[in-house]
Amino acid sequence: MIRAGIIGSTGYAGGELVRILTVHKDVEVVWYGSRSYIDKKYADVYQNMFQIVDAVCMDDNMDELADQVDVIFTATPQGLCASLVNEGILSKVKIIDLSADFRIKDVATYEKWYGLEHKSPQFIEEAVYGLCEINRADVKRARLVANPGCYTTCSILTAYPLAKEGMIDMSTLIIDAKSGTSGAGRGAKLPNLYCEVNENIKAYGVTTHRHTPEIEEQLGLAAGEKVLLNFTPHLIPMNRGILATEYAKLKKEVTYEEVKAVYDKYYTDEKFVRVLEKDVCPETKWVEGSNFADINFKIDERTGRIIMMGAIDNLVKGAAGQAVQNMNLMFGLKESEGLELVPMFP
Amino acid sequence: MIRAGIIGSTGYAGGELVRILTVHKDVEVVWYGSRSYIDKKYADVYQNMFQIVDAVCMDDNMDELADQVDVIFTATPQGLCASLVNEGILSKVKIIDLSADFRIKDVATYEKWYGLEHKSPQFIEEAVYGLCEINRADVKRARLVANPGCYTTCSILTAYPLAKEGMIDMSTLIIDAKSGTSGAGRGAKLPNLYCEVNENIKAYGVTTHRHTPEIEEQLGLAAGEKVLLNFTPHLIPMNRGILATEYAKLKKEVTYEEVKAVYDKYYTDEKFVRVLEKDVCPETKWVEGSNFADINFKIDERTGRIIMMGAIDNLVKGAAGQAVQNMNLMFGLKESEGLELVPMFP
Amino acid sequence: MIRAGIIGSTGYAGGELVRILTVHKDVEVVWYGSRSYIDKKYADVYQNMFQIVDAVCMDDNMDELADQVDVIFTATPQGLCASLVNEGILSKVKIIDLSADFRIKDVATYEKWYGLEHKSPQFIEEAVYGLCEINRADVKRARLVANPGCYTTCSILTAYPLAKEGMIDMSTLIIDAKSGTSGAGRGAKLPNLYCEVNENIKAYGVTTHRHTPEIEEQLGLAAGEKVLLNFTPHLIPMNRGILATEYAKLKKEVTYEEVKAVYDKYYTDEKFVRVLEKDVCPETKWVEGSNFADINFKIDERTGRIIMMGAIDNLVKGAAGQAVQNMNLMFGLKESEGLELVPMFP
Amino acid sequence: MIRAGIIGSTGYAGGELVRILTVHKDVEVVWYGSRSYIDKKYADVYQNMFQIVDAVCMDDNMDELADQVDVIFTATPQGLCASLVNEGILSKVKIIDLSADFRIKDVATYEKWYGLEHKSPQFIEEAVYGLCEINRADVKRARLVANPGCYTTCSILTAYPLAKEGMIDMSTLIIDAKSGTSGAGRGAKLPNLYCEVNENIKAYGVTTHRHTPEIEEQLGLAAGEKVLLNFTPHLIPMNRGILATEYAKLKKEVTYEEVKAVYDKYYTDEKFVRVLEKDVCPETKWVEGSNFADINFKIDERTGRIIMMGAIDNLVKGAAGQAVQNMNLMFGLKESEGLELVPMFP
Incomplete structure (x- = not known):
């Protein structure tokens, strides 16, 4: 024990x-x-x-x-x-x-x-950056794991395969993220009061949010180049969930199948990353309470861009679930032990 | 299997x-x-x-x-x-x-x-009425179990000990219940649209809701007398959860400790019924996703009434969870098998 | 001016x-x-x-x-x-x-x-108790008006005609009220955080809420007798709105038409009180942003009780709107000046 | 009349x-x-x-x-x-x-x-495209006005001054928009049920939403060039409100004051467009129920991009309010007649 x-x-x-x-x-x-x-x-x-x-x-x-x-x-x-x-x-x-x-x-x-x-x-x-899907081997040997941020986990997993394979122009990457209010913590602060959040949406920390350099560093490592990007978080009237919508220019024309193959290469064997079927957009509710990251993408031939989307439960894959996943790896347990949480709907 | x-x-x-x-x-x-x-x-x-x-x-x-x-x-x-x-x-x-x-x-x-x-x-x-805490022995032997309604489960469990022990005047019992919207089902109906339910509360089925006779029959069996009561459901802008607030005249003056002892008599050994500590009011969020029924009460010496409160997740203890609890009993499994669901907060 | x-x-x-x-x-x-x-x-x-x-x-x-x-x-x-x-x-x-x-x-x-x-x-x-529909003449002459509480306004208006006309047994009156979260004020307190209120419902202040004696005093004046009642407020995940569901024994058998006539007697000429059509239950959303109180009732012949329901916007008729209505009266303006606010839906 | x-x-x-x-x-x-x-x-x-x-x-x-x-x-x-x-x-x-x-x-x-x-x-x-702030003169003479879409109104007003003045590279423009659920209409459809929308966020119509060509046409007219852009709408668990977050490369280095001056040039005299003070992000709740469009921007020197943000009430400035504004112009009334609606908070 x-x-x-x-x-x-x-x-x-x-x-x-x-x-x-x-x-x-x-x-x-x-x-x-x-x-x-x-x-x-x-x-x-x-x-x-x-x-x-x-x-x-x-x-x-x-x-x-x-x-x-x-x-x-x-x-x-x-x-x-x-x-x-x-x-x-x-x-x-x-x-x-x-x-x-x-x-x-x-x-x-x-x-x-x-x-x-x-x-x-x-x-x-x-310290090992504890995004298990990317740093699994290092996590297993670590004494000290830095568990990734909630926005970061979602943002990185969504773009990682394309960054790693050099399919997107990293200088064009824009991440527009939306988070439930539990991400703001349990402190008794006016902006987090029910009546301030409910029936409302706003961006915050525009150009200055602290998860920006973390995303840049990790995607930079993946892409093999220094990355600067725009990351804009929004506060959403819901308890849990993060959705990241990410935009980038494709380096060349590609088909759906080609991109899908890249995602599959990295995630087919990953229990907690689900690349959805064609044209199914991730929804935060479909992962609520679970350790899943649901990911999909859409190519826009008109603009030459790809729109990538990822959804997680910010408190699970974005925090506690990932921490337990890291613990499992560090202690030689089955990676999914205790994390076979079925998403709760509705 | x-x-x-x-x-x-x-x-x-x-x-x-x-x-x-x-x-x-x-x-x-x-x-x-x-x-x-x-x-x-x-x-x-x-x-x-x-x-x-x-x-x-x-x-x-x-x-x-x-x-x-x-x-x-x-x-x-x-x-x-x-x-x-x-x-x-x-x-x-x-x-x-x-x-x-x-x-x-x-x-x-x-x-x-x-x-x-x-x-x-x-x-x-x-057919056996499958409220496990009350009909456990019969459920074990049943071929056909009638799984109780969501409002009913909450309403009955909340008042049962006092009805059974004859502590309240059953003719004065009033149940004011509040339910999340999943109780209305997944049919595409105008009154269940997001914009109709959100930022709104209403009573419905006043004096005519179908769970009324079910509650009356079961509490009548407990009290050993025919029971007629008022049951008023309300639609609440949330997905899950039922809260029942129940009012009745006490037959005689009693102390908190005496009433607590009656609740404990029936529920101390019940894994899925939690009688809360003094002055803690049940909240639906504290049972979300779990098979728990949280119950408490408050005596009003001024009016001679007791206010009983119960909270469940309508889809779990009020439907699927209770159905599995019944199944476990019918097949001789551990009653809580598959139901050790920890409530999810927030 | x-x-x-x-x-x-x-x-x-x-x-x-x-x-x-x-x-x-x-x-x-x-x-x-x-x-x-x-x-x-x-x-x-x-x-x-x-x-x-x-x-x-x-x-x-x-x-x-x-x-x-x-x-x-x-x-x-x-x-x-x-x-x-x-x-x-x-x-x-x-x-x-x-x-x-x-x-x-x-x-x-x-x-x-x-x-x-x-x-x-x-x-x-x-000081004049500023419930305009009841104390209009006194308000007009007042230097100091005590603007009624939000729960109180809703609770009193809903039962007032029947209390005044002696149609209900005041000793059986029970008020189960539900309020949006703005009623809790704008203080930065943990229980009012978004994640604590959203997807949740609870009773609070059971038997001890401060609006109780105010309701008792006013309905007692109407009924011409000392009134003790149970008032139980609940916190609802919405910004605005109060719904009061009130239960009382009818003193004698009455028809829908007889009760309707009593409500009409008091409220037909009241611009801000709308007695709804038969079987239409008040919903808080139908009065949002307005100074209306929507009221209706249902007789239950099985139990001999009447269920009265009232809905207001707690910040308008329950606070600021009523205050302006009082001001209009005190300064000899048209009572509805500035208050012809059309409810906003959805 | x-x-x-x-x-x-x-x-x-x-x-x-x-x-x-x-x-x-x-x-x-x-x-x-x-x-x-x-x-x-x-x-x-x-x-x-x-x-x-x-x-x-x-x-x-x-x-x-x-x-x-x-x-x-x-x-x-x-x-x-x-x-x-x-x-x-x-x-x-x-x-x-x-x-x-x-x-x-x-x-x-x-x-x-x-x-x-x-x-x-x-x-x-x-037919005149009825975005009053841009086509005022034509609207006044029109027999037939095409009232702009909700997403469109918000998206265009937010970027219009910079497009018109040639400050942004239109080929880099990305619009990430978020809408309350009333935008989906009152049809009884499964995806709009309370339990499907609440506690959930998703993108939809990615690369295919019908408001895209409308935005492209109007911003193209402003910029004097053909515009292709990415527009991604998201469904938010709230009744009303649209927030558009827009990203574009600045053609050259500019200061906050320079950009502010451009916005002021177009909007200082516009009653219904409020350019917020520095660093204040628009929130949909601040315009709820009103005909306002609240706009602001933030320059990111690191990436050379500007992030523009706009908020409207989709049913008012995004639909009915704008229609009345058009009507006022067409009939020679004061443009703001009937539209001096103060936003309701909370």
């Missing part, structure tokens, strides 16, 4: 980790960290866990935690994991960080976009 | 049966009946099942189906199951009917409230 | 006052009070008012304000109006208080349910 | 016309056409109009109607207006067609994208 600790277990991503790990046959959660709710019963914070989780919330003492568990998940604001981790801890436990601290290899880029000083730059190189 | 057939597998309740049975370790669904989508791939109707279910939709030939399976679920409009079932079929397979055909023991009452002639009255007496 | 000042203009009710008064032909808003946003442009707080309102937010100095305006609206938390008002102010301006400070005639009751000491009990008797 | 007739008065756009015209001081609606509800009271179809509109629904006999009114609005499916209109009618009344029949000057383009044979091509040249 793997013993797991969660720092930040009462945010939405942390709560989703608990939901998934609670029924994972090889894992026992022994530490429900939550700075905001220390000593409060976890099920009093999340009543859905009443009679399921019987623990009280703990602090975020990572040193003490490292002595008690095999793996630590940090589902916390940026900067916390980097400020707590050290070699002593990493020698004892594996860490899966759901924040952005170790996602970006270039410290200056991280510090610029996040407006933070990085407290543990010495671990950045070692 | 139990072989299951579903007639009406493309309605919302049928889809939920598929979602649950797909991961039930002892069951294989071999017949996805759907009159509307015959010969169409099931996953083309419900894209969430893409790469999970690889079957095509079949007709509703119950005779043929009876030769192929061990259990038939009928998730169909009222009247269909009664018109198809016969002794030959019942001698071969167990039937769990999610429609109202066999829920009400008094044929005249059924025919009056449903405006239908009952086609198989000879099976009504044999 | 009437000069108006609003204290609390950046809450949801205050914002609605601005929306209505902006196009009221006899009124000019000259003071946008908002303790939270002093010196900030009003349109930066409510972008819908961009290029419509060009003012900056002011403090809540009622003395200064009294010198500048003819009428003050206080759309503030309980206690503020009572702590600011004095004879000097009342001698200069009319006050319409949207909080609860002057709604309840019995100070002890107010202090008990609100947990506050009343700072100006000397004005309670003078 | 202008006498108006509406063909298609019971669709969502037709209903919005009624809402607006009901309080328009110079107009009387005398014909509520609705093929689906002939002889039914209009207020029985739209209960919000109870006690406001006292008419019954009529057929769509345009010849008879032409004898009775001064202006006809056709809020009908594509093809109907073109099949009914003739010179005799146009010699008697003005027509404002909310369908696409006369929007596109090139018949072949219309017939290809709409899959219909055009029944009155002889009127296409005469």
